[in-house]
Amino acid sequence: MPPRPGDRPRLPRPQGKLSTAVLSALSSPSTPTPLSPFPHSPLPSLRTPGPDPLLAPTGAEIQQADPYGADLQLALYVLYELHYQGFDGVDDDREWDPALLAVRRALEEVFLRALRADVPSVGAAEALDGLLVEPVADDGTSVSHHLLRAGRLWQLREYAALRSLYHLKEADPHAWVIPRLRGRAKAGMVAVEFDEFGAGRAEDIHAQLFADLMADLGLETAYGHYLDLAPAEALATVTLMSLFGLHRSLRGALVGHFATVEVTSSPAARRLADAMRRTGAGPAAERFYDEHVEADAVHEQVVRREVVDGLLTDEPGLEPDVAFGIAATVHLEDRLAAHLLDAWRHDRTALRTPLAVTGER
Amino acid sequence: MLVEGPVEVVCDDGSVAVSDRFVVALCTCRRSHCYPWCDTSHRRRARPTPAPEEDAP
Structure with missing residues (x-):
């Protein structure tokens, strides 16, 4: 059943x-x-x-x-x-x-x-500055650029199915860091997480917005439903967050991970929202990414100014860990992007087995 | 520009935009696609080099 x-x-x-x-x-x-x-x-x-x-x-x-x-x-x-x-x-x-x-x-x-x-050793500030620069045009390595320009509905469905491993528990892995932070870092982190969790409204929890997106795309919205279909590259992006979230010793890396997600999200979300509009995916599919354009433009600033700066003021020795968290996140996202783009450019499924056309497996 | 929410912003055309987010980022460069809110369109842009992937909100 x-x-x-x-x-x-x-x-x-x-x-x-x-x-x-x-x-x-x-x-x-x-x-x-x-x-x-x-x-x-x-x-x-x-x-x-x-x-x-x-x-x-x-x-x-x-x-x-x-x-x-x-x-x-x-x-x-x-x-x-x-x-x-x-x-x-x-x-x-x-x-x-x-x-x-x-x-x-x-x-x-x-x-x-x-x-x-496998990840380069770069300072946290330098790594974050690098993330704040947008490419002028599609450089051929970006999934969101591909989906905006040429993405087909089946590719958007595959993307949503594999991202559901995270988005159906969006912000959960990061909540574990809260008791390990103090002062500005803690206050900033909780403020952003409050927004992620719907600011007191269950229907606005980002994981719920993603379930609504999945329903628009004809996907099964149950938590963990697509685990069997997820390629290794997609699993690794999620195990990384759990690894960082569950270890107090990796709190700096968790903050680096969170900063990377929030800083890079807004421009990518705009492209994905437009891709959803272009393919007629549906209003909830558009809303999820539209919400992230606006929300993450705010979250990015709060995370850099309060969470990262607050943590490194409180615990300067964690700077290499923050940098590692940023670099590891970029490394695994790059591997996932390479896998997805290679499969889709060859008109192949990027999942372990393709989705059923109707959305029901 | 960051402002503590909730806010009501009266735009040049008289329309009112409302946000009850805890902090809102107002666009001051006029390049935003969701004006008056910031969408990070102000960011510096560079010629494609091996760039990090940025796809996970």
């Missing part, structure tokens, strides 16, 4: 050995996790009842995995999702299962190490 809005999403299909191990552990009937004795091994086995205990991935297997590949990214995505809405049939308490947390930690280390090796 397809999930109804409000239901928990189903567990996705595995994409390899790591995600198979994690998903098998989660789909087994939940057993109380003994907190004592605490597992001594660095990677305690993922317990399953029955005669054949499932083997946890070894540390070596995790170390050798592709840090950006679908298998590792899906395993990480699923483990993070336990901190958001969870999954149908998975006990809420698995969020704090020490065995799962140990595996998550090992996956995170591989992902973080790759990011630190």
Whole structure:
């Protein structure tokens, strides 16, 4: 039976050995996790009842995995999702299962190490200044320029389906940073998040505006519905936010990530709003991006002046972390853009499997 | 220009624009496509170089 809005999403299909191990552990009937004795091994086995205990991935297997590949990214995505809405049939308490947390930690280390090796080392101020310059014309690397100029309705639907992994929990990963901030940074962050969460009006929560957009495009609006269709490049953009949001030690990177999103959003949203108008996607589809043009022109200023500047005044030592958060976000968005544009220019689906034409899978 | 909201802005043609956002960004360069609100059209523009992707509101 397809999930109804409000239901928990189903567990996705595995994409390899790591995600198979994690998903098998989660789909087994939940057993109380003994907190004592605490597992001594660095990677305690993922317990399953029955005669054949499932083997946890070894540390070596995790170390050798592709840090950006679908298998590792899906395993990480699923483990993070336990901190958001969870999954149908998975006990809420698995969020704090020490065995799962140990595996998550090992996956995170591989992902973080790759990011630190692959992103340029630039100062936070310089990185933000770079984001504030708009290209005069389409340079061939921008998804929003492509969709504005040549995007077809099926491409807008694919874009919405894969972005729904984030937009249906828009601003949630960033809320985790609030208790880790103080003063101006905290006040600015909460003000922007208040706007993201509808400023007291449930119908204006940005995640709800995105669900309305999806309905205009004939897509299923249930949370997590399109997880199985998402390519690795799309998963990575979302696991990044959860990684930064869940670790207090990465609060600087989370702020850098948030600043990148808010600074780059407004011009891209204008192109996407116009793309929705050009293709006749519908009024809610236009509204989501129109709202982001105006809102993020404000958020960008508040984030730079209050959140970033407030944090770096309070904790100057976090400057490299803020810069890393910016660079890592740009790096993963670039990889996603390259994947999308390559697929669409060859008239291929950018998803793992194409959407059904009617919008119903 | 940032102004604390909510605001009512009376435009040159007499029309009134209303926003109840906590802070509003008013356009002062007249290039905005959603005047009187800022849409970041004031930003410096550069010839295409390998530019960062910017697609996630």
